[in-house]
Amino acid sequence: MVRRIDVTGSDGVNLAAWEFADPPKDRAEAGQAPGILMLHGLMGRATHWASTARWLSERHRPVGLDQRGHGRSDKPAGGLYTRDAYVADAETAIEQLDLAPVTLVGHSMGALTAWQLAAKRPDLVKALIICDMRASAIGAASQREWADWFTTWPLPFATLADVRKWFGEDDPWVERPHPSRGEFFAEVMAESADGWRPVFSQEQMLASRATWVYDAHWEELAQVRCPTLVLRGIDGELGRAEAQEMVRVLPRGQYAEVEDAGHLVHYDRPDGWRRAVEPFLEQLAEGYREPVSP
Numbered sequence: 001m002v003r004r005i006d007v008t009g010s011d012g013v014n015l016a017a018w019e020f021a022d023p024p025k026d027r028a029e030a031g032q033a034p035g036i037l038m039l040h041g042l043m044g045r046a047t048h049w050a051s052t053a054r055w056l057s058e059r060h061r062p063v064g065l066d067q068r069g070h071g072r073s074d075k076p077a078g079g080l081y082t083r084d085a086y087v088a089d090a091e092t093a094i095e096q097l098d099l100a101p102v103t104l105v106g107h108s109m110g111a112l113t114a115w116q117l118a119a120k121r122p123d124l125v126k127a128l129i130i131c132d133m134r135a136s137a138i139g140a141a142s143q144r145e146w147a148d149w150f151t152t153w154p155l156p157f158a159t160l161a162d163v164r165k166w167f168g169e170d171d172p173w174v175e176r177p178h179p180s181r182g183e184f185f186a187e188v189m190a191e192s193a194d195g196w197r198p199v200f201s202q203e204q205m206l207a208s209r210a211t212w213v214y215d216a217h218w219e220e221l222a223q224v225r226c227p228t229l230v231l232r233g234i235d236g237e238l239g240r241a242e243a244q245e246m247v248r249v250l251p252r253g254q255y256a257e258v259e260d261a262g263h264l265v266h267y268d269r270p271d272g273w274r275r276a277v278e279p280f281l282e283q284l285a286e287g288y289r290e291p292v293s294p
Contacts, residue, residue, distance in 0.1 A: 002018055002019065003019050004019075013073070013079065015074070015089055016073045017064070018047070018063065018065075019063050020054070020057055021057035034061065035098075036063065037097075037099055038064045039065060042208060044071075046065060048267055052274070055274060063097055081208040083116060087120060100124045101126035103125075104129070107133070107264075108131070109133070115228070116217070118228075119223035122226065125226050127226050127227045127229075129229045129280065131231050132237055133237075137216045138213040156195030159196065163182065163189050168183075184264055230250070232265070233257070234260065234261060235262045235263075236263040243257075261273070
């Protein structure tokens with residue numbers, strides 16, 4: 001079962017949360033199913049977590065949040081797309097959905113939101129999974145590259161097949177055929193009068209990205225006190241050396257990697273992702289043990 005739950009964001013923005021399992025019948029039952037809030041990356045949406053939610057729902061209460069500007073959530077022109085706004089949205093979602101103490105699972109930008117929230121509200125967060133997100137500054141050149149990349153999109157796409165082919169094969173950022181990438185972008189397109197266009201605004205994505213690419217986030221990472229798994233795809237954007245330094249900085253950090261996976265780890269290799277994540281969640285269920293340093 002999947003159902004939408006409306007959440008009111010920090011400044012009144014309407015956010016769409018998605019419950020990927022039958023909701024608990026009462027508070028006692030809710031207490032038996034540990035809450036998990038899944039936060040997608042830039043341009044993503046909660047449905048990208050669907051395959052993860054299926055196996056999580058066997059023991060947990062998994063909820064995905066369409067963050068502001070994404071998916072079915074509001075995309076106000078001139079709205080706030082700041083780090084504080086994204087973090088506050090996740091905070092209010094946890095409280096309104098009664099998920100605390102929650103395990104946060106974040107990919108890319110969503111991972112940064114997750115660890116900033118874990119540092120800010122340790123009372124709400126039981127554990128954290130950081131998927132392919134760097135703590136170092138990415139820099140101005142990266143922002144310019146993204147702006148240039150957006151201009152290459154051949155909008156509108158005539159069909160979803162064209163979406164899949166362009167993002168999976170023809171996109172200049174694709175080094176080799178990448179079918180799962182094509183599927184990923186097909187999920188964030190909507191049909192309009194003249195064809196298929198993204199559900200998000202490219203300008204708002206750049207505005208969101210501008211609030212974190214220029215700065216490093218090591219200080220906030222070091223403030224995270226809960227058990228944390230830092231996970232990367234071998235061919236992703238987070239390098240092994242930086243990932244292991246993130247683990248060292250974290251007071252209770254662990255490290256994992258998924259072979260043959262790029263940046264979209266959970267989407268590229270769902271089986272490998274599950275094999276990497278499940279032991280960490282089992283540790284939490286059994287009671288946390290200090291890990292061996294990588």
